[in-house]
Amino acid sequence: MNKIGTVIGFTFRNKVKTKAFIITTLVLAIIMSIAINIPYFIQLFSGEDLKDGASGESTKIGLIYGQQAELAEQLDSYWKAQNNEDLTLVKYDTADIQVLQNDIEEGIIEGYLQFTEDTNVIFPAVIYASEEGEQLNPIAQAELTGALQTVKTQSIVKDSLTPEQIAELGTPVQFNTESVSLASGIDNKTATEENEAQEILNFGVVYVLIILFFFTTMTTGNMIASEVTTEKSSRIMEILITSVSPLTQMFGKIIGMFLVGLTQIATFILVLVANLLMPQNKQLLADFDLNLSQVSLDVLIYGFIFYVLGYFLYAVLFAAVGSIVSRTEDLGQAVMPITMLSLAAFYIGTFSISVPNSVLMKVSSFIPFFSPTTMIVRIGIGEVAVWEIWASILALVVFIIFFGWLSAKIYRTGVLMYGKRPTMKEIRKAMKAYKI
Template sequence: MNRLGTVIGFTFRQKARTKSFIITTLVLALLITLGMNLPYIISLFKGEGAGGSNTTATEHQRLGLIAGNQTEVARQLEQFTKVQSNPAAVWVRYDSVQAPAMQQALKNGKLQGYVQFTEPAAKGDTFPKVEYVSVEKKPSPAVTTLVQTGLQEAKVKAIVGDKSLTSDQIREISTPVIVDSREVDSPSEGGGTVGTKEKETSTINYGLVYVLMILFFTSSMMTGNMIAAEVTSEKSSRIMEILITSVSPLTQMFGKIIGIFLVGLLQIAVFAAVVCANLMLPHNNAILSSAGLDLSQLNIAVLGYGLIFYILGYFLYAVLFAAVGSIVSRTEELGQAIMPITVLSLAAFYIGIFNIAAPDTIFIKVAGYIPFFSPTVMLLRIGLERASLLEIWLSLAILFASILFFGWLAAKIYRTGVLMYGKRPSFKELRKAMKAYKI
């Protein structure tokens, strides 16, 4: 056990310090940061961000409020804004549009615009006409929502009166009705009741599934190639003949697999920290809100099961990469040797990505139980809330049993293959050599 820990620690330190790993991690982290901040960078070039009005989307904009003879409506709008936890605007009262103080504030950029109440647009209307005037740019979605919602509440109060309804009742009347969609199962021939099942999935969970599938594919491919290349390079340089005199081949194989697994986890932790840091930036919070994305709608179960499927999927592919790497004598032949495993990984990735809009087909349900495909396919079904608890655990059980079988097979291949030099052994030669060892 001590030797296994030594191999794990040595492999982890050796791979984590390589220039290729450090540069790849930094470049990918930079690309993630650039991608997450691209909308904000574009808005800066368009003059919608910090430039022009010297305000960002999350700052409190100073807006003028011209009440005229509608002082009660203006007061209701101000009162509504005060009770908001993070209002998008701060109101400044002025007597008229032509007030010198207001004109000077607009000129100096201290005001980004103003709201003016005029006479009702149609005869018989009691609520005034409202006009929003901004300086050099359109109002932000947050400001528009604040003004519309506040005036809607003021309109309800003006119609029904303050004494008839409470503030909560008025706010409930002002809130638009949200209509959810659902799919109805066809009734049975026996005249049974019509079954229903919810089909609503938040946009942010679709994005989470995409990210996790891409992360699994890239990480498993990078770490798998690292394992195969490490074994092949030691074998081709004859270092393997020295290593097996102090550490058994099985200890080497599992030590390398676990050590590189920790390297992969380190890289994922770096990416997760970069994503969280970017999500905490004020302008990204505003962009998520304007796009209707709510982080509170994230399906936490996807993250938990995603980690489990990532770990099991990694070990399934890792033992195969190690076994193939042990039977290759030259690094030039490695790419061709690991091609079948690469094709399996690509198939798992494309099956998940191309069927994200159809997670209930028979093909996807069956693929969820095939161990080479289940890490991505079951992640898709869990993220879109299409997999039952029984299906999830049955898929995990099959995947775990497959790891035990292929781990046992890879251990026999590795133990015999690391000392077989020359051309790649045929299956018949490999099977004869494997019979000499019992694991």
């Protein structure tokens, strides 16, 4: 036990201190930070807020009265009644282009609205003019469109409807969702936004877990195989096995690399949380009304279980393959079958995330090489019975034990086989000499 602890500690310290690990982690952390703050960077360089008024200043838009003074007055009155502080309408009696351009250049207004003077239509079109044809942001445009729709209704019906009836025309229709219970009939409990937020969070967690599994499998698995091959090609392995048994080396390296992967993931999580807590991102999260406490606990627990089991299944295979390769140049070709398996697991999980209950997902969730990604998709987004989850876990454990035993025999014989890559016949013959 002390020896395997020594191997684990040595492997962990040796890897986290390498330039490759530090640079890779740093570069990925920077990429994550940039990706999270892309909306803020767009806002910063374009000089616009994602939502006008987020900086505390109201956006001012000119409203030309002109010959359509009645419509402009109705729009202005309606807008003031909404108490919308994000956008203010500034009155202009006439469409004096020179005055309007000067005000835009001086920043008094960002643009101006003007009703066309076409008398052949029931309701005139509205033109928004701004410097270099810049458009209103989508939120302000949607709010103004709603206001104009109300003004249009008022203009068309005029005195044929009461003010209350006109106001009712502009009120959106309520659309509620009810759930049916077999025990008590129709449940009149309206669906809340919390359920939608939970689904969004579960979708995000599932997607992140799939990416983490693939990333960890590829990086740490290749590191395990590469380190074993390097030690073998440099003949250091001959010295190591005199003090530590090959099996202790193999499992020590696997656990040590697993801790390296967890360290990297923990770093990325800290970077993610730090960026999300920055002032410019807090408002965006508040707009989505997301709460991390809404994440399903089952998704996190089972996600971690499948992540760990899936890692060890692939790790023992990478270690076995690395032990039979004598030159690092041949390692890429040797690990190709394992790489293809992990790619298949990744693609099945991601491409079927919109159809978690498909036949492909159900079958793949019981194949240990694919279940770490497909089963977590079914747990987080689809429908799955508890017995299916534990049957998948049991299949994973059985495969880990079998391939761990097989990889241990291959590793024990392969680390001292030099020259060209041994054939399967030679490996089987050498394995018969050892009982594990």
